[in-house]
Each structure stands twice: as C-alpha cells, then as structure tokens.
Amino acid sequence: MIDVQDIHKSFGEAHILKGISTTFEKGKTNLIIGQSGSGKTVFLKCLLGLFEPEEGSIAYDGKLYSEHTDDEKRDLRQEMGMVFQGSALFDSMTVEGNVMFPLEMFTKQSKSEMKERVDAVLKRVNLIDAHHKFPSEISGGMQKRVAIARAIVMNPKYLFCDEPNSGLDPKTAILIDDLIKEITEEYDITTVINTHDMNSVMQIGEKIIFLKDGLLEWEGTKNEIFKTDNEAVTNFVYSSDLFKKVRQMYIQEQN
Amino acid sequence: MNYLASVGSYAIMIREVFKKPTKWRIMKSLIYKEIDELIFSSLGIIIFISFFIGAVVAIQTALNLTNPLIPRNLIGFATRQSVILEFAPTFVSIIMAGKVGSYITSSIGTMRVTEQIDALEVMGVNSLNYLVFPKIIAMLFYPFAIAISMYVGIFGGWMAGVFGGFLTSEDFVTGLQSDFVPFHITYAFVKTLIFAFVIATIPSFHGFYMKGGALEVGKASTTSFVWTSVVIIILNYILTQLLLG
Numbered sequence: 001m002i003d004v005q006d007i008h009k010s011f012g013e014a015h016i017l018k019g020i021s022t023t024f025e026k027g028k029t030n031l032i033i034g035q036s037g038s039g040k041t042v043f044l045k046c047l048l049g050l051f052e053p054e055e056g057s058i059a060y061d062g063k064l065y066s067e068h069t070d071d072e073k074r075d076l077r078q079e080m081g082m083v084f085q086g087s088a089l090f091d092s093m094t095v096e097g098n099v100m101f102p103l104e105m106f107t108k109q110s111k112s113e114m115k116e117r118v119d120a121v122l123k124r125v126n127l128i129d130a131h132h133k134f135p136s137e138i139s140g141g142m143q144k145r146v147a148i149a150r151a152i153v154m155n156p157k158y159l160f161c162d163e164p165n166s167g168l169d170p171k172t173a174i175l176i177d178d179l180i181k182e183i184t185e186e187y188d189i190t191t192v193i194n195t196h197d198m199n200s201v202m203q204i205g206e207k208i209i210f211l212k213d214g215l216l217e218w219e220g221t222k223n224e225i226f227k228t229d230n231e232a233v234t235n236f237v238y239s240s241d242l243f244k245k246v247r248q249m250y251i252q253e254q255n
Numbered sequence: 256m257n258y259l260a261s262v263g264s265y266a267i268m269i270r271e272v273f274k275k276p277t278k279w280r281i282m283k284s285l286i287y288k289e290i291d292e293l294i295f296s297s298l299g300i301i302i303f304i305s306f307f308i309g310a311v312v313a314i315q316t317a318l319n320l321t322n323p324l325i326p327r328n329l330i331g332f333a334t335r336q337s338v339i340l341e342f343a344p345t346f347v348s349i350i351m352a353g354k355v356g357s358y359i360t361s362s363i364g365t366m367r368v369t370e371q372i373d374a375l376e377v378m379g380v381n382s383l384n385y386l387v388f389p390k391i392i393a394m395l396f397y398p399f400a401i402a403i404s405m406y407v408g409i410f411g412g413w414m415a416g417v418f419g420g421f422l423t424s425e426d427f428v429t430g431l432q433s434d435f436v437p438f439h440i441t442y443a444f445v446k447t448l449i450f451a452f453v454i455a456t457i458p459s460f461h462g463f464y465m466k467g468g469a470l471e472v473g474k475a476s477t478t479s480f481v482w483t484s485v486v487i488i489i490l491n492y493i494l495t496q497l498l499l500g
C-alpha cells in the first residue's frame with residue numbers, strides 16, 4: 001500500500017503538483033488519468049523517488065519515505081518495478097540481457113539461476129523466442145512486454161507503469177492491460193498505472209484518480225466513473241463520440 | 256547559460272561518479288567495451304592524421320630552410336619537437352574531442368531522452384558511476400594511442416623528408432637525436448592524461464544533463480565538442496606555462 005499526503009512539486013516557477021493526497025491499495029490496479037501535461041508522469045516519478053516533492057509525504061506499507069536511511073531507500077528501490085512511457089529498454093543489450101540486468105546487479109545468483117528466472121518471466125509475458133534479439137529488432141508491443149518482464153523480475157512489491165499501452169493497437173493494448181492486472185493479483189503487488197486510454201479505464205480501473213491542473217479532481221472506481229456528474233471528468237472521459245454513446249446507453253439502461 | 260552553475264554541477268557530477276561503485280564483475284566488462292569503443296576504434300584515424308601531419312611539418316620546415324648555413328638535419332629535429340610537444344598530444348586530442356566526445360555525448364544523451372538513465376536510477380543503480388566511470392578508466396589507455404601517434408608522426412616526417420629528396424635518412428636521424436630533453440616526453444604525457452580526463456568527462460556531462468529529444472542530442476554533441484576543445488586549448492596553455500615556462 002502506498003499512502004500519499006499532500007505532495008507538492010515545482011520546477012522553478014512552474015507549480016506542477018499542488019497538493020495531492022490519496023492511497024493506492026495492494027493487489028489492485030490503481031489508475032491515474034488526466035490530460036497530457038496534467039502531471040501524471042511527474043506524480044509517478046515522485047512515487048518512485050526520482051523526484052523529491054518539496055512538501056508532503058509518501059509512505060510505503062506504513063513507513064514514510066523520509067524515515068528511510070539511504071541504505072533503506074536503496075532497498076526500497078529494489079522492491080519497485082517501473083515500466084516507462086517509452087519502454088526505456090537498454091538498447092545495447094539483448095532482450096535476455098535487459099531482463100537479467102537487475103538480477104546481475106543486485107543478486108548473487110549463479111548464471112543458470114538467473115537464466116531460469118529470466119526464462120520464467122519472459123514466459124509469463126508470453127515472449128518465448130525473442131531472448132537474443134535487440135530492442136530495435138522487436139515490435140513496440142514486444143518491447144512493452146520486455147519492459148514489464150524487466151520490471152517484475154525482482155518480484156517487486158510496487159509496480160509503476162507510465163502509459164503501458166500507448167502506441168499499441170487496441171487488441172495488444174488489452175493484452176498488456178490484462179497481463180498487468182493478472183500479475184498484480186497473482187503476486188499481490190501495489191500497482192499504479194498512468195494512462196489516458198479509456199479502454200484501460202473500463203478494463204482494469206479498480207481505483208481511478210483524475211488529475212487536473214496539478215490537483216486531484218476526482219477519485220473512484222470504473223463503475224463510479226460512469227455515473228459521476230463531475231464535469232471535468234465527464235468532459236475528459238466522454239470526449240469521444242463513441243464513449244458519449246456508451247454513456248447514453250448506460251444511463252438509459254439504468255433508468 | 257550560467258557558466259558558474261555548470262562548473263558547479265560538473266564538479267558534483269565528478270564526485271558522484273566515484274561514489275557507490277557498480278559490481279566489479281559488471282564494471283569490468285563495461286571497461287573492456289569502452290576501451291574498444293574509445294581507444295581501439297580511434298587508432299585508425301589517429302594513425303592516419305599523425306602520419307600526414309608529421310609529413311607536412313617536415314616539408315614545411317625543409318621549404319623554409321633557405322639559409323645554407325643551417326644544417327638539413329634541423330628537419331628531423333623540428334619534426335620531433337612539433338610532433339611530440341603539440342601535434343600528438345594537443346592536435347590529436349582536439350580531433351578526439353570530436354570523434355570520441357560526440358560518441359559519448361550522443362550515447363549518454365540518447366539514454367537520457369529515452370529514459371534509460373531513469374530506468375537505471377529506479378533500479379537503484381548509480382547511473383553516473385555506471386556510465387562515466389568506465390569511460391574515465393578506458394581513457395587511461397589514451398596515452399598509448401598518443402605514443403603511437405608520436406611514432407607515426409615522426410615516421411611520416413622521415414618518409415616525406417627522405418623520399419621528397421629534402422635530406423638523407425642519416426641526417427634526419429641525427430636531427431631526431433639532437434638536443435633531446437626527456438622532460439618534454441613527461442610534459443607531453445601529463446598533458447595527454449589530463450586531456451584524456453577532459454575528453455571522457457565533459458562530453459559525459461553534456462549528455463547526462465541534457466533535456467529534450469533527439470534533435471537536442473545532436474545539439475548537445477555540438478556544444479560538447481566546442482566546450483571540450485575550448486577547455487583543451489586553455490588547459491594546454493596553462494600546462495605549458497606551468498611545466499615548461
């Protein structure tokens with residue numbers, strides 16, 4: 001569980017996060033939605049410890065980040081997995097090398113133990129014959145799956161995904177979403193996902209927070225998002241004709 | 256840009272590079288890779304440039320020797336002095352600031368814009384140590400490349416002098432051996448080592464702290480080349496004053 005209290009983050013004059021408080025529960029897929037530029041990535045990087053908020057606090061399973069010593073912060077980092085917006089695979093390494101990297105860096109496992117673990121996670125993300133390919137030789141969807149494999153190879157307690165299915169076709173996007181949800185439940189991970197994909201919201205939104213202008217404008221579940229009359233949320237969620245129709249049908253059904 | 260602030264963050268970067276080292280088993284292979292990338296793959300161009308620079312220096316000296324009282328073996332002497340004191344350590348370093356420097360800036364810069372550096376940080380890796388330290392160590396081998404440059408440069412001078420009909424091989428060798436000051440070699444290699452550090456770290460700095468996208472990676476490489484050369488030229492002046500002045 002991650003508990004966020006009133007965090008603020010600025011870059012020079014630009015006040016990006018203006019006091020956000022929320023909790024992300026264990027074993028659930030938590031979604032952060034909001035317009036491009038609303039601060040989703042900045043928020044996620046605060047959760048990761050890549051940015052340090054000027055104000056407010058973040059607690060991981062009850063322990064405040066500020067109370068961690070440097071060594072503990074490092075240990076905490078190793079319990080986190082991150083899937084970056086552009087996958088961020090190391091392009092000088094093969095798929096296998098990428099996934100093995102955290103193991104080589106931080107464990108004392110033998111080569112064969114590491115290989116076994118890498119095989120297992122790559123199988124988990126349905127990639128079985130790409131071990132020796134380089135990131136530039138595989139498709140975007142495959143890259144995302146490698147990134148997920150790399151993020152979960154150390155059995156993280158916290159998984160963060162920055163728009164894991166942007167730039168993918170709808171079918172692959174759903175596969176990735178489902179994969180993340182399954183892994184979250186299977187290993188009881190606290191998962192936080194940035195997205196502006198409404199399909200993801202409907203598919204895996206167990207908890208959704210909506211950011212607007214650096215503030216938390218709304219939070220709820222995927223069922224609640226259908227019913228809300230918060231204008232900012234409905235404007236954002238139902239900006240496409242397709243979703244407008246879906247909503248109308250839903251409301252008619254309810255009546 | 257605020258120059259003073261940049262100098263400050265450069266100093267902080269250097270300190271970070273030596274903190275929290277990466278596992279030796281991994282570091283070792285990174286160092287081998289960088290030696291290959293930074294040193295071995297540069298030898299071709301270093302040899303090519305040195306040969307022709309040495310040759311041109313010999314011809315220029317020969318053409319300027321119009322006074323019959325000055326011995327022809329001065330050509331050998333002049334070639335040796337120019338190549339050892341300036342052309343090999345300084346001129347070649349400027350070329351390397353372009354070749355090696357832009358490779359370093361663009362490879363680190365690309366990792367920055369594609370969030371690979373963030374990925375390292377998230378895992379708890381000291382990314383500066385991981386990326387920059389192996390480059391600094393690899394560049395410790397740079398003086399060997401410069402030694403080769405000195406030999407080849409002098410050889411180029413000999414070829415141009417002898418086969419261009421300016422002097423005999425014996426004269427050239429006599430000139431080569433006259434008034435030899437061993438400290439000049441020390442001076443040249445002290446310079447080379449310092450330039451090696453500059454060539455490894457200034458381009459790393461420009462790549463590591465860059466912002467933006469692919470276009471900015473190109474711009475960062477250019478800026479990094481300009482600054483690396485400027486720093487080399489200034490340090491060359493200061494070191495010459497300190498060591499020989």
Ligand SMILES: Nc1ncnc2c1ncn2[C@@H]1O[C@H](COP(=O)(O)OP(=O)(O)OP(=O)(O)O)[C@@H](O)[C@H]1O
Nearest residue numbers: 011014016034035036037038039040041042043196
């Ligand atoms: N390192 C940084 N330095 C300065 N400003 C930044 C930095 N990172 C982000 N910002 C600014 O913060 C704001 C929010 O950016 P952020 O990347 O969080 O948006 P986002 O919600 O993730 O958008 P998208 O959906 O397009 O990814 C932007 O105005 C951006 O310019």
Ligand SMILES: [Mg+2]
Nearest residue numbers: 040041085162
């Ligand atoms: Mg973003």
